[in-house]
Each structure stands twice: as C-alpha cells, then as structure tokens.
Amino acid sequence: MHQKITSALVYHRxxxxxxxxxxxxxxxxxxxxxxxxxxxxxxRAGYARLFRLTQKLRNVELIDGxxxxxxxxxxxxxxxIMTQMNAFNSLAKAFFRSPPSRHHxxxxxxACFQKPCKRDSVTINxxxxxxxxxxxxxxxxSTVRVTLCPQVTQHHIWRxxxxxxxxxxxxxxxSRNIKSPTFQMGAQIVSxxxxxxxGTNDVxxxxxxxxxxxxxMKKVEKLQPSRKWEEVVEMFVDLSKCLAKEERLAYHVxxxxxxxxxxxxxxxxxxxxxxxxxxxxxxxxxxxxxxSKSLGHSSKCLFTLLLYYLYGSVRDIEVEVxxxxxxxxxxxxxxxxxxxxxxxxxxxxxGVRQLSRALGVLKFVWETxxxxxxxxxxxxxxxxxxxxxxxxxxxHVYNVHGLWL
Numbered sequence: 001m002h003q004k005i006t007s008a009l010v011y012h013r014x015x016x017x018x019x020x021x022x023x024x025x026x027x028x029x030x031x032x033x034x035x036x037x038x039x040x041x042x043x044r045a046g047y048a049r050l051f052r053l054t055q056k057l058r059n060v061e062l063i064d065g066x067x068x069x070x071x072x073x074x075x076x077x078x079x080x081i082m083t084q085m086n087a088f089n090s091l092a093k094a095f096f097r098s099p100p101s102r103h104h105x106x107x108x109x110x111a112c113f114q115k116p117c118k119r120d121s122v123t124i125n126x127x128x129x130x131x132x133x134x135x136x137x138x139x140x141x142s143t144v145r146v147t148l149c150p151q152v153t154q155h156h157i158w159r160x161x162x163x164x165x166x167x168x169x170x171x172x173x174x175s176r177n178i179k180s181p182t183f184q185m186g187a188q189i190v191s192x193x194x195x196x197x198x199g200t201n202d203v204x205x206x207x208x209x210x211x212x213x214x215x216x217m218k219k220v221e222k223l224q225p226s227r228k229w230e231e232v233v234e235m236f237v238d239l240s241k242c243l244a245k246e247e248r249l250a251y252h253v254x255x256x257x258x259x260x261x262x263x264x265x266x267x268x269x270x271x272x273x274x275x276x277x278x279x280x281x282x283x284x285x286x287x288x289x290x291x292s293k294s295l296g297h298s299s300k301c302l303f304t305l306l307l308y309y310l311y312g313s314v315r316d317i318e319v320e321v322x323x324x325x326x327x328x329x330x331x332x333x334x335x336x337x338x339x340x341x342x343x344x345x346x347x348x349x350x351g352v353r354q355l356s357r358a359l360g361v362l363k364f365v366w367e368t369x370x371x372x373x374x375x376x377x378x379x380x381x382x383x384x385x386x387x388x389x390x391x392x393x394x395x396h397v398y399n400v401h402g403l404w405l
Contacts, residue, residue: 046091047405053088054384057341060085063354064318065123065251070347075175077248085341089121089320092339092382095403112323112335112378124358125316127306128298130365133334135325140369141297147368149292152305155284158262158291159197161308162232165259166193168314169252176248186242193235226274229287230267236260255314258300265294310360317358333376334362340383343400348381352391352398355379359396 059070062085067076076082124130127148131141151157170190173183236256243253266287272280295302304314323335336358338351359377366375379398386402 043095043405046094047403050088050091050095050403051384053084053091054341056084057081057088058344060341061347061350062089063350064315066315070344070350075172077176088341089339092403093321095405112326112333112380121318121320122322123316123318124361126298126300126303127365130361131297131369133322133325134362134366134369134371134375136365136369136371140371143370144365144368145297145302148306149295149302150288152302152309153288153291153295155287157305157309158287160312161305161314162259163194163197164308164312164314165252165255165304166190166197169249169256170194172249172252178246182242183246186239186246189235189239189242193232193239196232196235226270228267229263229269229271233260233263233267236263251316254300255304258304261299261301262291262295262305265290306361306364310364311357317354317361319355319358327373330373331376332373333378335378335380337380337382340381340386343383343386348391348400351381352379352393355381355398356394356396360394 060076060081061068061070067078067082067085068074069076122129122133124133127141127144130136131144136144170187173187173190236259240253240256240260243249243256246253269286269290270279270283272283275283291305295305303316307316308314319336320339321337323337326333336355338355340347340351356379359379362377363375377396379396380401381398382401382403384403386400388402389400391398391400
C-alpha cells in the first residue's frame, strides 16, 4: 500500500507541473488513502483551478444531470461546458476529504460525508436504489411496493406521466438544431403522440366532454371509433428506433423504454376516447389493476410514476454526494449534498429544490416501509466564498457552506 501511495504522489506532482486540465482524471482515480497524503501544493493548485472554473460557470447550473442557463432557463448543449462542469464537480468533491475540510468538518457539513460515503454522483431512478440507500429489508420492500402501486398507477397519474415524458423529450429536441432524417422523424412521432393524448380529451364548442353533453333532440350523435393503448405502444417502439443512435437524447430514450414496460401490459385496453363515461371508468380500473400487478420493485416505469405522483415531474433525481445511513435503534439520519458554481440566491434555491426532491423520496419510502424508527434528513450545499447560512424548506434543513483551502 505504501508503494502504491508513493507512486500515486509522484504522478500527482508530475501532473501539477504539467497541465491543470488533467485535474479531473486525477480526482476521479485517487483513492481515499491517496487523498490523506496529497501534498499541500496539490490542494493549492486545485483550489486555483476551482476558482477559475467558477468564473466560467457562474451562470450555469446542473439540475438532475441537465445543464441549465440561469439567465434565461434554457438548456445548455455545449459539450465543452459540460466537460468544465464535470471537472468542477470532481474537484469540489475532492475538497470534502481534504485536510482543511476535515479541520472545519463540524461547521461546513463534511463530517457526515466522511468515509464510507458515496462520493460519486448518485442517480435515484428506481425503488430498489432508494431501498438500498436506506437499508430497507426484503419484507419492507414488499410492503413498499404493495402500498405504493395502487396510488401511483391511477389512470390520471399514468397518463400524466406519459405526457410529461413526451413533453420533456419535445422540449429537449426543440432546443437542439439537428437536421438528420431520423431526428426529424422522431420529432414527428413525438408530435403525433402528443396529439393522440390531446385527442382523447376532445371537447365541443360548449367545452364539455362528449359523454357529458345531452343527446340532441332529433338525432343521436355517433361516438367515434374506440382506440387502444396498442397505438401508443407502436408509436413508442418507432420512436425508440428513430432516436436510438442520438447519444445526446440517450436519457430521454431511456425514459421512453421505461414507459414501454407499462404500455405493453395495457396494450389491449381501450383509451377513454369514443367510449361512454361508465366504460371509461371500467377501462381506467383495468389500467390500474394491470400496472399494479405487473410493475416490479426495480421497475423504472414504476419509479417514474412515483416521481410524477409526488412532484408532477418525471426526471430522475441526481445528487452529487450521498452520505451513508447512520444511527440505530429508534433514530437514523442521512445527508445528501450538492456543489454550486456560485452563491447567487437563485442558484442556491434551485439547489435546495433539487435536494428537496431527493429527501422527499427518501422520506416517503421510509414511511411507506413502516420502519419503526425516525429518519432525520439534511441537505448540504457548497460553493467557493459562500455566506454560511441555514435554509428551511418543506420541513427539512439545508446548510450552505464554503469550500476551504
């Protein structure tokens, strides 16, 4: 081990004297032991690099894996800026276990992120991932699924989540100026899917659904032909094929794939278009019953429905650092953290909202599992030259800290 650390130190000293662009590679590959013995000049050079990156990324924030411009709320698609943001996050996390941070760990929040700790970014995209973080037992996991499914598979939740997945994809596609034939075909399919859902809510000039309108005096208005969810399945399959090679849309394609799992289970069920109110309610119950029975604990489709049920959004939650579950008996605690590019109040609040979604899911699953213990959750945010303060948001406490040299 001593030889390994010595050779690593030689490497780090060499890269300090050559190019600061290799900081991220160094940070990504160092071990906890190497962090403990890195020389002071490593941290001084790293801090200088971190400062320069904050100046370049001052109006940029990373929200659940997506780069956003804080000035106008637009999506940033520049690969160079993404590389800079990744370098910034890697460097910032290296300072969590630096000697200066350990010295200030009681007041800057790094104490709950000391070893063992998930220092890589954690993407929360399934109930299994949440239960792993919370050390939920197999029996409790079964309780979570059985309790959760009837709530999140209600027809309006299912349909709303599907529409939101499509709208998020359309927004991303509209922000990218890509002219390839497959991309254009994909955009056309997305529009057709959205129109399909709009069509199931057709209203007359009186703004009343067909089944609520009184029958005409002289003739009965003919209902339109009924349609099945199988049509949506076919559109989602074609959409996946069109966008499969678009790496910049890989996340959204994965969401399409996730929702296909549920669509296959209900493909023979009628949508509410062109059927009576009574029949529509019966079909809605069939959707809920089939989805509840078929979606398993590890299903990303089920987790997407949970996100929509809780927050009205479908994007997976990403946290940059996640501390271990601590405690025992009747009281446990856990911390999640995020690095910020600046101390601007708007960026801080957006960071708090992002962590709030993560803590909300953890709390919801913990309570649904009926664990006979209290769970205390905290959020921490760091940036250079931050004004130390505490923010209370939706029942949780969030601490804003500075990064130390």
